[in-house]
Amino acid sequence: MTSTRDRLVGLVSDPKFHEIPRSELEPLWLDAANEVLGLKRTQVPVLSRLAQETGVNEIRALDDLVPLLFAHSNYKSYSETFISKGRWDLMSRWLDTLSATRVTGFETDDLSDSDDWLDRLKDNGHHVTVTSGTSGKNSFLPATASDRDFSLLNFDHEMLRSYGEPKNDRVVFILGPQDGPHRSVRHFRRLAEAMGRPDAVFYLSEERLRLSDMSRLARLRAAIGSGKAKPSEIATFQQESAARQEAMSKRLEFIVDKILEHRHDPMIILGPWAQMWTIVTMARARGATAGDFHPNTRVAAGGGTKGADLPADFQEQILGFFGMSSADLPNAYGMSELSAPFAGIDGGYRPPPWVIPLLLDDSGQNVIHQHGGTAEGRFAFLDLAVDGRWGGVITGDRVTADFSTPNFSIALDSITRYSTAEGGDDRLTCAGTIDTYVRGIME
Numbered sequence: 001m002t003s004t005r006d007r008l009v010g011l012v013s014d015p016k017f018h019e020i021p022r023s024e025l026e027p028l029w030l031d032a033a034n035e036v037l038g039l040k041r042t043q044v045p046v047l048s049r050l051a052q053e054t055g056v057n058e059i060r061a062l063d064d065l066v067p068l069l070f071a072h073s074n075y076k077s078y079s080e081t082f083i084s085k086g087r088w089d090l091m092s093r094w095l096d097t098l099s100a101t102r103v104t105g106f107e108t109d110d111l112s113d114s115d116d117w118l119d120r121l122k123d124n125g126h127h128v129t130v131t132s133g134t135s136g137k138n139s140f141l142p143a144t145a146s147d148r149d150f151s152l153l154n155f156d157h158e159m160l161r162s163y164g165e166p167k168n169d170r171v172v173f174i175l176g177p178q179d180g181p182h183r184s185v186r187h188f189r190r191l192a193e194a195m196g197r198p199d200a201v202f203y204l205s206e207e208r209l210r211l212s213d214m215s216r217l218a219r220l221r222a223a224i225g226s227g228k229a230k231p232s233e234i235a236t237f238q239q240e241s242a243a244r245q246e247a248m249s250k251r252l253e254f255i256v257d258k259i260l261e262h263r264h265d266p267m268i269i270l271g272p273w274a275q276m277w278t279i280v281t282m283a284r285a286r287g288a289t290a291g292d293f294h295p296n297t298r299v300a301a302g303g304g305t306k307g308a309d310l311p312a313d314f315q316e317q318i319l320g321f322f323g324m325s326s327a328d329l330p331n332a333y334g335m336s337e338l339s340a341p342f343a344g345i346d347g348g349y350r351p352p353p354w355v356i357p358l359l360l361d362d363s364g365q366n367v368i369h370q371h372g373g374t375a376e377g378r379f380a381f382l383d384l385a386v387d388g389r390w391g392g393v394i395t396g397d398r399v400t401a402d403f404s405t406p407n408f409s410i411a412l413d414s415i416t417r418y419s420t421a422e423g424g425d426d427r428l429t430c431a432g433t434i435d436t437y438v439r440g441i442m443e
Contacts, residue, residue, distance in 0.1 A: 005032040008354040009385045012154050015161065018343060021406035026062075029356045032384050033059040037068070040390045043100035046070070047390045062358060063367050069380055069392040071364070072337065074098065075131075075139035082233045083215070088117045099142035099389050101126065101169060108164070112213035114138075118181055126170060126388070130181040130211060131336045138215060143226075144388040148186075154195070154340040154352075155187045162330045163195060163298060169263040172196035173255060174419040175271025175279075180209030183336060188270055194270060202258055203270070206252055243343045256282045263288070263374045268295035269322070272314065273301045274308035280321045302329045333410060339385040348402050348409030357408050359401045362418070364394045370403045374411065378418070 011017040037059060041048045047068065051057060054067040078094040081087070088108035096103040106124050111117050121128050127148045131139040139170060152407075156284040157164070172192045177185055191202045220237050223229040229237070256279055259267070270277070276299060299322050301315075313316065319325060333349040334341030342349035351357045359368045368377045378398045383391035400414035 003035055004028050005035045005354075005384050006411075008152075009033055010387045011353050012150070012157065012385075014158070017353050018345055018407065021351055023406065025353055028353075029062070029382075029384075030046075030059055032354075033116055033356065034381055035250070036382070036384055036391070040100060041110055043158050044390045045097045046074075047321075054149050058154075062153070062356070064271075065147065065356070065358065065392060066360065066365065066367060066380070068390075069358075069394045070098075070381070070390060071363075072395050073198035075141050075253060076137050078140075078436065079434075082139065083114060085209070086111070086113075088120075091117060092121075093127075095128070095140055095142060095361060098389055099126070100145060100390070101142070103142065113210075114215065115181070115212050118211065121427060122243065122305065129183050130337050132182065132214075135213075137359065138211065139336065142389040143386075145385040147385075149200070150387075151183060152187070152190055153340055155190060158330075158332075158341075158343070159191055159194065162193075167195055168195065169266065170195045171200040171258075171265045171267045172202070173259060173267065173269040173271075174201075174203045175255070176203065177204040177205040177207065177209040177267070179207075181211045182209075185209065191268070194392065200262065202255060204248075204255060204275075252278065252282065255279065259283065260288055263293045263297075265322055266294045267298070269297075270300045271301060273318070274310065276301045276318050277308070277310050277314050280318050283321070288321075290321045295321050295323060298328060298330075330442050331412070334416065335395065335397075337383070337391075337395070339382070339383050339391075342410065344403075345409070348405075348411055351381070351408045354384045357401075358382075359392065359399070362398075368401075372404050374400050374402050374404070376414070379410065 007314040008025075014319070037051070042050045045053075047070075050068055052315070056064055056067050059065055073131050076093060082094065084091045087109045092103050092106075092108060094186035101120065103126055106120065108120065110118070111120060118128055125145065127143045129141040129143045129147075131141075139201055143305070152318070163170075171342055172195055174188045174192055176188060179185065187234055192203075217237070220229060222232055224237060252275075259269070259279065260283060269279075281283065299318065315326070318411065319329060331344030331349075338355065340355070342351050342355075347352065359370075359375060359377040360366060360380050361368060361377055364378050368375050376398065378394065379397045379401075380394040381392070383393075386390070396418050398414075400417050402409045402411060
């Protein structure tokens with residue numbers, strides 16, 4: 001007999017799953033939430049401790065989920081000295097407290113850095129998802145091969161809806177690395193392999209993106225910003241930054257040349273908005289004009305502007321340059337903690353049916369219940385598809401939710417970070433509590 005959770009997750013192959021009204025999903029969500037809670041509390045040590053101390057053993061209403069949700073910061077609650085001192089045994093013990101499968105029992109003494117650690121974990125069946133860690137500290141989310149396969153399956157369906165049947169007949173440009181520890185890298189490579197012509201797939205970098213290098217540079221950048229960096233460290237950072245910038249500029253020149261060379265072939269170009277704008281600027285300087293591209297050319301951009309100084313209408317200019325309109329642009333809202341992104345549909349982001357969306361107050365302690373209209377608050381969810389960890393997360397995103405339609409949705413332009421709004425500090429009440437559980441279990 002198929003469980004309710006499996007029924008909801010199985011909808012990944014239904015192209016119309018976004019049309020299922022919330023009223024039909026809510027009773028299924030409660031059944032599935034209890035199924036998942038019953039299993040995960042026996043597997044995830046921190047969830048077991050949390051359920052015991054809060055006394056929440058059954059989900060009778062969506063409000064019951066809130067005390068069991070993990071703060072997004074939980075997945076970076078390890079001590080930074082574990083990494084700086086190469087204590088990969090302690091990193092494994094920390095990750096084990098948040099994992100549904102045991103992350104212990106294998107050798108770590110011979111590991112040199114975080115990339116070695118991730119490789120060793122993968123060799124032992126732990127496909128850890130890593131966030132970007134722009135602050136210098138990455139999040140590590142326990143994941144299994146099942147999590148990896150499900151995210152790729154969902155990506156395959158989204159790719160089909162956005163670009164049509166894969167026929168290896170497109171020129172593909174990925175404005176990122178060919179290999180690396182982040183899930184987006186894996187997804188972009190999947191698209192290149194499915195859609196790209198074997199002779200016409202181009203990456204901004206063909207080298208593997210190393211997590212240890214990124215983290216080191218991010219920490220050094222933070223130290224320079226706070227005035228704590230040594231002169232020798234500043235000099236090293238400046239030298240490395242200059243070398244990296246020179247290599248990037250040369251590669252961008254190559255990418256622009258190839259884009260213009262193939263401009264009359266159907267192309268797919270994926271990358272951040274800031275790099276897209278740089279490419280358009282460089283192409284214009286070479287004499288390229290708006291619309292001088294194959295009509296089946298598609299760009300997919302995101303990631304914000306990353307602090308770049310862009311004109312107010314940069315999106316319209318980029319799309320117009322490649323002969324596209326905003327209707328042609330794939331639009332989604334996602335994060336590493338989610339198994340699948342929310343699709344942009346009819347002016348809002350809609351969750352897939354296996355994700356239970358919650359709008360909480362700013363403190364992250366109470367569900368905002370509303371019938372009709374819109375409301376602003378903190379986004380939280382329980383992802384029923386997650387296998388390698390507990391899928392309940394309170395995010396750092398402030399959003400506007402629309403309750404006026406049969407489907408819960410998040411307004412397209414409403415998403416901001418609490419840390420940005422509050423001067424770099426996200427005052428999420430539950431974060432410290434669960435960090436205490438993690439430390440208690442490790443001790």
